[in-house]
Amino acid sequence: MKVRQSVMLTAHPNLKQKLVHLGERLARLRHARRMKQADAALRAGISRNTAYRIEKGDPGLAIGQVLRYLDAIAPGATFASLILESDPALILLRARESTQRTRDLSAAELKELDF
Template structure:
């Protein structure tokens, strides 16, 4: 029998579930995998992958492990949460905003045609 897990969990545990899903989604994005491809590799429906990435606490631990293995083979759940993966580092660097400074009057004058 299926039932909702949300009413049975505390707010911090629900937040952890959502954070786990967000980190798995970020890892998948960093590895440049489409959600449908990751789900197929894990033997899951895409709708299940969506629920995992949303942090649905009703997903089984087995489903989460299979999804993680499909995204990042050999990476443990703990390592995925520590965000030490090189793909995540590259993604963070690409997302980092670049500081742009104002041009000095001399530099502006050099650009004047």
């Protein structure tokens, strides 16, 4: 009896959520490396639609496609480094996201805060 992977994985929401999380991490790594999805797909030898499906956590894809996509984005990277977000580009992205500029309050804002 032939069983579709996507049907089996949707029956287990925890597994589906893990795939979605993996796809989000891959997309975040690609953004950190400032790479377009089409360029990453071309380097991986897959279509842009397949790259899109990988980043969305589609359960019907082969693990080889996911590994090729990871290698195209960050050559030599492993699933462990992806999950731990230990890639230097991800660390820099996190630092850029955490810094926020502050500004001085206007006279009206200062007056409103004065009690």
